[in-house]
Structure formats: C-alpha cells, structure tokens
Amino acid sequence: MATDPTISLKIRTALGEYLKRDPAAIQVTQHLRDDLGLDSMAVIELLYRIEEAFDIQIPDQDLVGLTTVGHVVTYVEKRLGKTALAAPTKKPSTPTKPKNKKKS
Amino acid sequence: MRARVVVTGLGVVSPIGIGVSAFWKAALAGQSGISAITSFDPFPMDGYRSKIAGQVRDFAVERFLDNAHGERVDRYAQFALVAAKEALADSGLQMAKENPHRVGVIVGAGMGGMVMGEREVTQLYQQQKPHRVHPNFIPTITLNSASGIVAMAYGAKGPNLTISTACSSSAHALGQALHCIREGRADVVIVVGADASITPLVFAGFCSLRALSSKFNDQPEKASRPFDQLRDGFVMGEGAGTLILESAAHAKKRKARVYAEVAGYAATSEAYHMVIPREDGVEVAHTMRLALADAGLTPAQVDYINAHATSTAIGDAVEAKAIRLLFKSRADKIAISATKSLIGHTLGAAGAIGGIASVLALHSGQIHPTANYDDPDPACALAGLSRSAQERRVKVALLNAFGFGSNNAAVVLKQATS
Numbered sequence: 225m226a227t228d229p230t231i232s233l234k235i236r237t238a239l240g241e242y243l244k245r246d247p248a249a250i251q252v253t254q255h256l257r258d259d260l261g262l263d264s265m266a267v268i269e270l271l272y273r274i275e276e277a278f279d280i281q282i283p284d285q286d287l288v289g290l291t292t293v294g295h296v297v298t299y300v301e302k303r304l305g306k307t308a309l310a311a312p313t314k315k316p317s318t319p320t321k322p323k324n325k326k327k328s
Numbered sequence: 329m330r331a332r333v334v335v336t337g338l339g340v341v342s343p344i345g346i347g348v349s350a351f352w353k354a355a356l357a358g359q360s361g362i363s364a365i366t367s368f369d370p371f372p373m374d375g376y377r378s379k380i381a382g383q384v385r386d387f388a389v390e391r392f393l394d395n396a397h398g399e400r401v402d403r404y405a406q407f408a409l410v411a412a413k414e415a416l417a418d419s420g421l422q423m424a425k426e427n428p429h430r431v432g433v434i435v436g437a438g439m440g441g442m443v444m445g446e447r448e449v450t451q452l453y454q455q456q457k458p459h460r461v462h463p464n465f466i467p468t469i470t471l472n473s474a475s476g477i478v479a480m481a482y483g484a485k486g487p488n489l490t491i492s493t494a495c496s497s498s499a500h501a502l503g504q505a506l507h508c509i510r511e512g513r514a515d516v517v518i519v520v521g522a523d524a525s526i527t528p529l530v531f532a533g534f535c536s537l538r539a540l541s542s543k544f545n546d547q548p549e550k551a552s553r554p555f556d557q558l559r560d561g562f563v564m565g566e567g568a569g570t571l572i573l574e575s576a577a578h579a580k581k582r583k584a585r586v587y588a589e590v591a592g593y594a595a596t597s598e599a600y601h602m603v604i605p606r607e608d609g610v611e612v613a614h615t616m617r618l619a620l621a622d623a624g625l626t627p628a629q630v631d632y633i634n635a636h637a638t639s640t641a642i643g644d645a646v647e648a649k650a651i652r653l654l655f656k657s658r659a660d661k662i663a664i665s666a667t668k669s670l671i672g673h674t675l676g677a678a679g680a681i682g683g684i685a686s687v688l689a690l691h692s693g694q695i696h697p698t699a700n701y702d703d704p705d706p707a708c709a710l711a712g713l714s715r716s717a718q719e720r721r722v723k724v725a726l727l728n729a730f731g732f733g734s735n736n737a738a739v740v741l742k743q744a745t746s
Binding site for chain 2: 265268269272275276281
C-alpha cells in the first residue's frame with residue numbers, strides 16, 4: 225500500500241487552508257466533525273477540494289466512511305495506489321461494498 | 329389601531345461610498361460613481377455596446393466583517409451583510425436584548441448570486457465535468473441566500489423573506505416590512521436591498537435589451553442623466569442598502585433615535601408588458617395615489633419625490649407624466665431627485681438606497697442633486713429637479729420603484745412625530 229507522506233501533508237494543508245489553521249496542528253486521529261468542527265456541508269466542501277487536489281472522484285457511497293483525517297488520508301492513498309497499479313483500466317476503483325445500501 | 333412603523337438605522341454599500349456618511353456626503357456633492365468596467369478582466373469589453381457601470385470599489389468583505397459569514401456567500405449577499413451591520417449598529421439595537429422571533433429580515437434582490445453563478449455555468453459548459461460544480465453553487469445562487477445569511481449573522485428568527493421583482497424589489501421589501509410590523513408579526517424588520525451582477529453575462533443581457541447607455545462610454549460620469557434631453561439608457565450599478573424598521577412603540581421603549589416614519593405603501597401591476605411601461609402613466613399615478621391613501625395623506629402634502637428615474641427615454645417620460653397626472657399644478661412645487669444619476673441603477677438595491685436618500689432628506693432637510701440634468705427634456709421637465717443640492721423642509725417623501733414584469737411600487741415616508 226502506498227504510504228506517500230505527501231498525500232497526508234496535502235490533505236492536512238487543504239484542511240488547514242479551509243479551517244484557517246496551521247496544517248501542522250492537524251492530526252490524523254482527529255475527527256472531522258467532533259474535533260475539527262466541520263458540519264456535513266463543510267465535509268462536502270473539503271472533499272470537493274481533495275477531489276481537485278488529487279484529481280479523483282469520490283463516489284457518494286464512500287462518504288460515509290470518511291469521518292477522521294486519517295480515514296481521508298487512507299482513502300486517498302488507496303484510491304491513488306489502486307489507480308496506479310491497475311494502470312490501463314481507467315474505471316475508478318471503489319470499495320466492493322454492496323452498492324446503494326441504505327445509508328444510515 | 330395599527331402599529332406605526334419607524335426607521336431607526338441605516339446602512340449602505342454604494343459606488344459613491346461604503347457607509348452612510350460617505351455616501352451622503354458624496355451624494356450631496358453630486359459626485360458620480362460611474363466609471364469604466366474593470367471587473368470583467370480578462371474577459372474583453374470590446375464586444376459590449378456599453379462599457380461603464382456604477383461599481384463598488386475596493387470592497388473586500390473581510391475588511392468589514394469580523395466573522396466568516398461573508399466567505400460563504402456571493403458578492404450581493406456580502407454587500408447585504410455589510411450594509412446590515414452598519415444599520416444595526418446605527419440603530420443601537422442589541423439582539424441579546426430582543427426576542428429573536430420578533431426580529432425579521434426581508435431582502436429585495438433582483439439577480440442574486442450571479443458572480444458564482446456565471447463562473448460555475450461557464451466552467452461546466454467548457455469542461456463538462458459535472459462533479460466539479462462547486463458544492464456551494466445551489467445555496468449561493470438561491471435568491472434567499474442574503475436574507476438567510478443576514479438572519480444567521482444576527483440570530484434574527486422572525487419572518488425571513490426575499491422579494492424579487494427586478495428593479496422594484498427592495499421598495500417592496502420596505503412595504504412588506506411595513507405590513508409585517510403593522511400587523512404585529514414582528515417588532516423589528518431588517519430591510520435590505522442588494523444586487524451585484526455587473527458580470528459578463530448579465531451585463532451582456534442588459535446590453536442586448538438595448539436598455540443601457542452607450543453614448544457616454546468615454547465620459548462615464550455623464551452617462552446617467554435622468555430626465556435630461558441627451559439620456560440614452562440606464563447605467564448599471566451595484567450595491568446594497570439596509571433600513572432598520574420597527575414599531576414606533578418598540579423604538580420608543582428602547583429610546584432609539586428615529587429618522588422617519590414609513591407611513592404607506594402600494595404594490596400594483598400594470599399587467600401590460602415585460603419591460604415597457606404604459607406610456608400614459610396612469611398605472612404609475614395610481615400606484616402613488618394608493619400609497620398616499622395608505623398613509624392617510626393627500627397628494628397636496630408631498631414635499632419630495634425620490635424618483636425611479638433610470639435615465640431611459642421612455643421610463644423617465646412616463647414617470648414625469650404620472651407625476652403631472654397625480655399632482656397636477658403642484659407637480660412643479662415638489663422637490664425631485666434621481667439617486668440613479670449618481671450611482672447608476674442598482675437593480676434590487678435601488679428601492680432601499682433611494683429609501684435611504686429619502687429618509688435622509690426627511691431627517692436633514694437636504695436633497696441630493698440630480699447629476700447631469702443639464703438640458704431638461706420638455707417631455708419630462710419638472711421644476712423640482714436640480715443639478716444642485718436643495719435645502720428645504722421635507723415632511724412627506726414619496727419613493728417610486730418600478731420593475732420589469734410590469735411591476736410598480738411606491739412607499740411613503742414622513743417626518744416622525746414623537
């Protein structure tokens with residue numbers, strides 16, 4: 225699995241810019257809502273920035289698992305890693321969860 | 329007995345100044361806020377017939393607000409926030425002491441969040457990447473984004489409404505706020521008019537309508553010339569005005585300074601044409617008459633008219649004709665001024681900014697000049713128009729505002745009696 229430190233840095237920088245905080249003060253263990261105070265709309269705006277920064281698309285069904293900074297980092301790493309490995313196939317690799325399962 | 333309604337606070341963002349004192353000083357001096365458009369850059373201006381507008385200069389929302397509300401909304405709503413902040417401070421109203429459910433917000437806006445609107449539409453059509461449309465696009469362009477954000481900024485939980493009737497929007501906002509307080513549904517209403525759509529698409533649309541002045545691109549400050557012989561269309565403007573309206577009893581209880589009373593209002597439709605007024609002026613005269621009747625006043629009592637006067641050939645002539653129809657021989661004794669001669673046509677903000685000029689006329693006895701009224705058009709000559717500021721006691725003022733869609737509004741303001 226890719227462990228590119230620049231991914232984590234890029235995400236924390238995006239978060240820092242959004243929250244107007246020092247990226248160095250943002251920890252991967254922090255919960256987006258409970259620790260960083262992002263409401264659901266703010267999370268969506270953050271992911272919009274991350275989609276741009278990494279040139280990926282995050283499908284709706286993946287949002288539910290992205291609740292901490294670490295989740296987002298791992299998710300992006302996975303997406304970039306898989307995309308790179310699975311080179312010629314360009315279909316975005318989404319987790320193999322059953323599709324359209326009702327969100328809680 | 330229905331509640332009397334008074335004005336206790338004012339705030340303005342305009343092409344001739346941000347803040348009421350800067351605005352009023354410039355207005356009394358007859359200063360023009362019209363200049364060459366710079367904001368389209370890098371989009372070229374070459375293809376536009378008109379190249380000038382009344383632009384609010386050096387506006388950076390963070391300079392005026394100490395919270396993040398301004399970052400989440402489009403330029404017009406930022407103007408609304410800044411004007412509301414000034415008006416609330418001016419009124420001395422302290423939200424912490426108010427029942428929040430008794431404080432409402434009514435905003436008039438004609439175009440809404442077009443800055444982001446145009447950017448996102450352009451990007452989507454060029455790049456064809458639907459997933460790159462900004463998540464804030466919908467909440468930003470929804471026309472009540474300003475009334476929503478103003479309420480959030482101040483915790484105003486009463487009636488929250490947006491009125492969109494093009495160029496008469498905020499005159500209706502004033503009128504609806506009057507009704508709201510009269511009927512006892514709120515103690516205070518923050519009335520805002522705001523628009524900021526000097527954008528490549530909207531501006532092109534007004535050019536295509538042949539509604540804008542195009543003969544004075546080289547002399548922008550000469551272009552907005554209501555009632556003048558050489559007028560050739562309106563000049564687009566942008567800005568916001570806020571008036572704090574409250575019941576006279578509520579204002580008295582908190583010992584607020586009262587600027588004026590909002591005494592009457594009328595709303596009508598000409599049911600005639602989307603953009604052309606009825607040439608006989610009958611409907612405009614009728615609207616003014618209704619507003620005066622609502623105030624319990626007669627045409628003989630009017631001292632000042634803040635005219636809609638956009639500087640279009642037909643619009644100004646119809647308004648002048650309507651004034652003659654209603655006021656007859658007294659028409660030439662009434663002081664008249666056209667705020668748009670200074671700042672251009674701020675669309676949804678026009679009623680509120682004209683309302684502020686009217687309130688200040690009542691309060692200070694000074695009437696701002698009508699710029700460029702150099703060569704009166706006989707079709708709409710009125711003796712009460714002047715290129716200079718006028719000083720006279722104004723007891724009753726009438727504010728006119730007419731909008732596309734055959735829409736008319738008139739609001740009557742009068743000196744407050746204690």
